[in-house]
Amino acid sequence: MSDPKTDVVEKLRELLGERGVRIEPDDFLPDVIVKPESTEQVSGILKICCAAGQSLVPIGGKSGLANGHFQTDGEIGLSLERMSAIEEIDTENRTMTVQAGCILQVAHEAAEEQGLLLPLDLGARGSATVGGNVATNAGGNMVIRYGMVRDMVLGLEVVLADGTVVSNLNKMMKNNTGYDLKQWFIGAEGTLGVITRVVFRLRPLPRSQNTALLAVDDFQSVSRLLRWLDSHTAGTLSAFEVMWPEFYDFVTREGGNHRAPLPRGSAYYVLVETKGSHPESDAESFEAVLGEAMEQGMVSDAVLTRSESERNELWEIRDDVLDFFNLGPFIPFDISVTVDQMEGFIQDVRSGADTLDDPICIFFGHLGDCNLHVLLGNRDPQAFDPARIERILYEAVERHRGSVSAEHGVGLAKREQLHRSRSPEELRLMMSLKKMLDPKNILNPNKIFAAEKIAAL
Amino acid sequence: MSDPKTDVVEKLRELLGERGVRIEPDDFLPDVIVKPESTEQVSGILKICCAAGQSLVPIGGKSGLANGHFQTDGEIGLSLERMSAIEEIDTENRTMTVQAGCILQVAHEAAEEQGLLLPLDLGARGSATVGGNVATNAGGNMVIRYGMVRDMVLGLEVVLADGTVVSNLNKMMKNNTGYDLKQWFIGAEGTLGVITRVVFRLRPLPRSQNTALLAVDDFQSVSRLLRWLDSHTAGTLSAFEVMWPEFYDFVTREGGNHRAPLPRGSAYYVLVETKGSHPESDAESFEAVLGEAMEQGMVSDAVLTRSESERNELWEIRDDVLDFFNLGPFIPFDISVTVDQMEGFIQDVRSGADTLDDPICIFFGHLGDCNLHVLLGNRDPQAFDPARIERILYEAVERHRGSVSAEHGVGLAKREQLHRSRSPEELRLMMSLKKMLDPKNILNPNKIFAAEKIAAL
Numbered sequence: 018m019s020d021p022k023t024d025v026v027e028k029l030r031e032l033l034g035e036r037g038v039r040i041e042p043d044d045f046l047p048d049v050i051v052k053p054e055s056t057e058q059v060s061g062i063l064k065i066c067c068a069a070g071q072s073l074v075p076i077g078g079k080s081g082l083a084n085g086h087f088q089t090d091g092e093i094g095l096s097l098e099r100m101s102a103i104e105e106i107d108t109e110n111r112t113m114t115v116q117a118g119c120i121l122q123v124a125h126e127a128a129e130e131q132g133l134l135l136p137l138d139l140g141a142r143g144s145a146t147v148g149g150n151v152a153t154n155a156g157g158n159m160v161i162r163y164g165m166v167r168d169m170v171l172g173l174e175v176v177l178a179d180g181t182v183v184s185n186l187n188k189m190m191k192n193n194t195g196y197d198l199k200q201w202f203i204g205a206e207g208t209l210g211v212i213t214r215v216v217f218r219l220r221p222l223p224r225s226q227n228t229a230l231l232a233v234d235d236f237q238s239v240s241r242l243l244r245w246l247d248s249h250t251a252g253t254l255s256a257f258e259v260m261w262p263e264f265y266d267f268v269t270r271e272g273g274n275h276r277a278p279l280p281r282g283s284a285y286y287v288l289v290e291t292k293g294s295h296p297e298s299d300a301e302s303f304e305a306v307l308g309e310a311m312e313q314g315m316v317s318d319a320v321l322t323r324s325e326s327e328r329n330e331l332w333e334i335r336d337d338v339l340d341f342f343n344l345g346p347f348i349p350f351d352i353s354v355t356v357d358q359m360e361g362f363i364q365d366v367r368s369g370a371d372t373l374d375d376p377i378c379i380f381f382g383h384l385g386d387c388n389l390h391v392l393l394g395n396r397d398p399q400a401f402d403p404a405r406i407e408r409i410l411y412e413a414v415e416r417h418r419g420s421v422s423a424e425h426g427v428g429l430a431k432r433e434q435l436h437r438s439r440s441p442e443e444l445r446l447m448m449s450l451k452k453m454l455d456p457k458n459i460l461n462p463n464k465i466f467a468a469e470k471i472a473a474l
Numbered sequence: 475m476s477d478p479k480t481d482v483v484e485k486l487r488e489l490l491g492e493r494g495v496r497i498e499p500d501d502f503l504p505d506v507i508v509k510p511e512s513t514e515q516v517s518g519i520l521k522i523c524c525a526a527g528q529s530l531v532p533i534g535g536k537s538g539l540a541n542g543h544f545q546t547d548g549e550i551g552l553s554l555e556r557m558s559a560i561e562e563i564d565t566e567n568r569t570m571t572v573q574a575g576c577i578l579q580v581a582h583e584a585a586e587e588q589g590l591l592l593p594l595d596l597g598a599r600g601s602a603t604v605g606g607n608v609a610t611n612a613g614g615n616m617v618i619r620y621g622m623v624r625d626m627v628l629g630l631e632v633v634l635a636d637g638t639v640v641s642n643l644n645k646m647m648k649n650n651t652g653y654d655l656k657q658w659f660i661g662a663e664g665t666l667g668v669i670t671r672v673v674f675r676l677r678p679l680p681r682s683q684n685t686a687l688l689a690v691d692d693f694q695s696v697s698r699l700l701r702w703l704d705s706h707t708a709g710t711l712s713a714f715e716v717m718w719p720e721f722y723d724f725v726t727r728e729g730g731n732h733r734a735p736l737p738r739g740s741a742y743y744v745l746v747e748t749k750g751s752h753p754e755s756d757a758e759s760f761e762a763v764l765g766e767a768m769e770q771g772m773v774s775d776a777v778l779t780r781s782e783s784e785r786n787e788l789w790e791i792r793d794d795v796l797d798f799f800n801l802g803p804f805i806p807f808d809i810s811v812t813v814d815q816m817e818g819f820i821q822d823v824r825s826g827a828d829t830l831d832d833p834i835c836i837f838f839g840h841l842g843d844c845n846l847h848v849l850l851g852n853r854d855p856q857a858f859d860p861a862r863i864e865r866i867l868y869e870a871v872e873r874h875r876g877s878v879s880a881e882h883g884v885g886l887a888k889r890e891q892l893h894r895s896r897s898p899e900e901l902r903l904m905m906s907l908k909k910m911l912d913p914k915n916i917l918n919p920n921k922i923f924a925a926e927k928i929a930a931l
Contacts, residue, residue, distance in 0.1 A: 109697060109814045110844075132705075154650050162709070165648065168625060183899045189810040189844040191622065191880035193611050193661055194888075194895040195922055196904045200657035204650055221705030240566060248589075248678030251751035252619065252709025294708035295759060302752060353646040357566045387567075387646040423648035431651075438651040442640045447653045453910050465652055 021049050021093045025071045029093070032061045041094075050076070050094040056174060056182055056213045062095065063211065063459075064180035072459040075207035077149020078120065080141035082351065083428030085153065085206045085464050092462070095211060097148055103127045104214070111219045112171060112188045117148025117212045124217075133219040136163035140336060148212045154204030156424030161247075161385035162255040162292065163220065165424070166203065172216030173199040177209075178455035186216050201450065206426050207461040209454045223255075223292035227303040228328045231310075232283035232318035236360045239285050242315040243356070243385055246289060249306045253299075256290035257385035258335050261363075264381045267344070268337050275334050278320045287384075288335050335381070338392070346401040347377045347394025350410050353387045354419035362417040366391060369409030374400035388423040411437055427465045435465070448474050478506045478550045482528045486550070489518045498551075507533070507551035513631060513639055513670045519552065520668070520916075521637035529916040532664035534606020535577065537598035539808065540885030542610065542663045542921050549919070552668060554605055560584045561671070568676045569628060569645045574605025574669045581674075590676040593620035597793060605669045611661030613881030618704075618842035619712040619749065620677065622881070623660065629673030630656040634666075635912035643673050658907065663883050664918040666911045680712075680749035684760040685785045688767075689740035689775035693817045696742050699772040700813070700842055703746060706763045710756075713747035714842030715792050718820075721838045724801070725794050732791050735777045744841075745792050792838070795849070803858040804834045804851025807867050810844045811876035819874040823848060826866030831857035845880040868894055884922045892922070905931050 029051050030038045037058070039050045053059045066073055072092045079086050088094050097118035105114040108131050115124055121135075122142040128135045137150060139157035149155075151173070155166045163169065172187035185199065202210050233239050239259060246254055260268075265286045269277035279286065289307075293299035303321070310316045322328040341347060354362045363380055370378035375396040382389035393410055395401045414421055415437040422431050422438075435444065448471050451458075462468050486508050487495045494515070496507045510516045523530055529549045536543050545551050554575035562571040565588050572581055578592075579599040585592045594607060596614035606612075608630070612623045620626065629644035642656065659667050690696050696716060703711055717725075722743045726734035736743065746764075750756040760778070767773045779785040798804060811819045820837055827835035832853040839846035850867055852858045871878055872894040879888050879895075892901065905928050908915075919925050 107812075107814070109701075110812045111701070154654075156648050156650075160648065164621075164625070167654070168621070181899055183903060184897065185900060187877075188812050189877055189880070191613050191617065191810050191840070191843045191845045192877040192895070193613075193879045193881055193883050194877050194892055195884055195901070196666075196907060197611075197624070197657060197661055198900055198903055200654060204654055209653075221701070221708075223708060224705065225708075244566075244568065244678070248681065249751050251678075251680060251682075251749065292708065294706050298755070298759070302755070353648050355564075355567045355645050357564070383648070386648045388648045420644075420646055420649040420651050422650045423646070424650055426650050427652055435651055438649070440641065442638055443642060443655055444652070446640060446655055449910060450653060450907070453906060 020091050022069055022071055025065060025069045028065045029062060032065065033058060048088050048094055050096050052096050052099050054099040056176065059095070059176045059211055059213055060180040060182050063176055063178060066093065066459055067179050067457060070457050070459065072462045074461050075148070075152065075211050077146035077152065078141060078144040080145045081149065081153060081426065081428060082349070083422065083426045083430040085426055085428030085461065087429060089429070089463065097146065097213065100213065106131050106133070107188065108133070110188050113217045113219055114186060115147055115215055115217065117146060117151070117215060119147050121145045121147055121150060128219050129222060132222050134222045135217055136169060136220050137166055147215055151203055151212050151215055152205065152207050153426040156383070156386065156388065158383070159255050160383060161257055162253070167200070169218050170199060170203055170215060171218050173202060173212060174214035175202050175210035175212055178457065178460050183210070184214070186214060188216055190218070204426070206428060206464055208451055208465055209460065211460070223294065225293045225296040225299040226290065226328070227293070227300055227321070228288070228290045228331060229303070229307055229319055229321045230278050230331050231287045231289060231307070231316045232279050233285040233287055233315065234317050235284055238315045239287065239384065240356050242287065242310060245310060245315060246306065250291050250303070253291040253293045254289070254385070255292045256288060257383070258288040259382060259384040260286040260288070260335065261380040263379050265334070267379070268334050268340055274337060274340060275330070278331060279318050283317065288331055341377065341379060341392050344377050345394055345396040346398050347392045348403060348406050350391040350393065351423050351425040352389055352391065352410070352414050352419055352421060353423040354389065354414065354417045355387055356384070358417040358419065359389070362413055362419065365413040365416060366393070366410060369413060373406070386423070407434070414438070429464060432465060432467065445474070477548050479526055479528055482522060482526045482550070485522045486519060489522065490515060505545050505551055507553050509553050509556050511556040513633065516552070516633045516668055516670055517637040517639050520633055520635060523550065523916055524636050524914060527914050527916065529919045531918050532605070532609065532668050534603035534609065535598060535601040537602045538606065538610060538883065538885060539806070540879065540883040540887040542883055542885030542918065544886060546886070546920065554603065554670065557670065563588050563590070564645065565590070567645050570674045570676055571643060572604055572672055572674065574603060574608070574672060576604050578602045578604055578607060585676050586679065589679050591679045592674055593626060593677050594623055604672055608660055608669050608672055609662065609664050610883040613840070613843065613845065615840070616712050617840060618714055619710070624657070626675050627656060627660055627672060628675050630659060630669060631671035632659050632667035632669055635914065635917050640667070641671070643671060645673055647675070661883070663885060663921055665908055665922055666917065668917070680751065682750045682753040682756040683747065683785070684750070684757055684778070685745070685747045685788060686760070686764055686776055686778045687735050687788050688744045688746060688764070688773045689736050690742040690744055690772065691774050692741055695772045696744065696841065697813050699744065699767055702767060702772060703763065707748050707760070710748040710750045711746070711842070712749045713745060714840070715745040716839060716841040717743040717745070717792065718837040720836050722791070724836070725791050725797055731794060731797060732787070735788060736775050740774065745788055798834065798836060798849050801834050802851055802853040803855050804849040805860060805863050807848040807850065808880050808882040809846055809848065809867070809871050809876055809878060810880040811846065811871065811874045812844055813841070815874040815876065816846070819870055819876065822870040822873060823850070823867060826870060830863070843880070864891070871895070886921060889922060889924065902931070
């Protein structure tokens, strides 16, 4: 690992002052982190770095799971933590204009105070920044209802590699004036520009919420249940989370962290939730819809929550991924396959896992969005072979025409797997845009694409 | 106007056969139209044209209102009418894979037969093609609930200017594997590539529908009503269409085409609709919600429909734009402004219209999406001065930081207005992508951007 150029650091110190340049030990290495407090400063930083060929890594809350924020080769870290203001909540147009460094949960709370919902929620809400969420096109727990981050961004301000500020803080839902530039930067993981400001579309806060845990006997019923609920809870279905029995049975085991709201041993457990607007009648109609699903044989057992604490209890089961570290080391995967491929994919991964010593092989995920998480590893730490595990998993994804990244992005972690989900023509096009916007490859180099592949284009 | 090169036409005839190359008189000019029947043929056409520097105009249903499909300077027309197959409706994943030349209404009906909804609807449904809809990022009547076309496209197959086929017929809702290339081509009006296949996300068919026409006394109440309905009809509000009194009073005039379901003379008329899933209770709860809006003073009068024919009657009032040609010549504009700017914008346009001789000045639109349509003209055809009318309208859009195109695109009609809604930095970036993907500028040249501006980049 090389260090950032000394003269560049000096120039940045001049631009930003002492508070704006920090040397922070990250793991074992001292890293240079710059902390601008305005878009103008971000632009100034990029001009200095562009002129010197000094590369940068935009850093949000460091909660990404694809290592897109790692500083690996003398890059300077660019943290927007001092640009965290919520600049406006426009209650008439129902939009929020916010600086990229704002923590997601802070943005949530500010919207909620105005009776509005920023419909993006994920485990890292307390540390992730909205800039990082946009840069990775984050997903999370309500995608089935509100879409990915891409679907809630109305406007963006971005600073390009050469320091050019491209600002379009659009608040309008319909705006067909030429190419939709903001789409280039959403999900580009900081490789095309630095996101400095975001305009989000906000939604009305739901006025009621109903949650249930369902036991289902076979996969065909899970798939049928998803379609049935979607058509019988018009526009209000906000979660359809499936846990395979290895997940549920372990997390609710005797002596574990959670009691079992439904008996262990079913084939599938589905956490469903609706967000509605009629507190007086939604619970009743939710119960009726689930009752009919039971009568029709899609659901074998069910528990409905009657309080916020009961609801939390169900979600804590679904979210307790950390519990599995009690079993041994594993890799947490984030992939997509279509619903019709899912059973075959899982069978494939299980067969692969059977070739491992004492395997850990756990499935759960946002089935309503085709998104599975898979924990694959070994109970015996000595036997843990990440490369072999990745091969098993990603080969199965490729065989079932799935996506090697559903919501976590590519970063460094999945860079070498990208060809399994994208064609050479697609990869060439992507790299062409990267080369056009960042010819010196200073913006988060080596993330998504290896630098030498772009250079060879 | 020059003609396409003779040797190019010969080569195309060799590739496509007699059926594949037609000379069709369009208005007064004979135009060469090629009609491929496969993606491979589209690729072959582009290779021939790229080598010869022969430009092309991709043509859908010719229903676009921004003249994006006009052949103005010896371009060859590229019609995908022979590529109109619905290749698959996948009921388990709820997707449709369709060739670009399929007529929108045909796609609707095919989805409906499987109990599914392609949630894109617009007046030209009987002639517009899905390829044209995607190329223009069409909007229409259900955007408030389901979004623009951009929000329902999961996968695309595109042929680039050099004939490269870039295919990603993705069916998964979550797929964060690098840059989201399909976004480049959606709304690019055929200037970046030729869309040959589309994968749409389908939705469950609504099981109930409720429609009402409301009279509202002032704009503040219109804005409040929008927010109130959105929060009290969770996820089911599918239309919020506002007619200003000049619109409603004229269309429902004595001796006109439509009876007045509510008395004329109110300040605003709002057509609202929900699409729900509980036929037995939705009507009652819709009525209760509207009743409460009335009690709270947001609505002064209301009529609810009790049959499909009553519903059609309301929509026919909203859709009868042609009726205004009885008044005289006008330009139909399609613009966006945020809700808080709308009253000021309208005041501005009215003041401008007052400087015209015997003006026509009519407002209506999808207010829930910030999208207004404005008819501006003169009762006296002699006085009709399109350039002056455009200036009045677009200067008002610019003053209120609106968008010169909401859902109709740019094409030729709004090309010279684009700078009012987009910054020089944005325009430069857009043109850079165009230049990168189509260095000879053969794909729909002069649409969105004048050729000389791209050349001067």
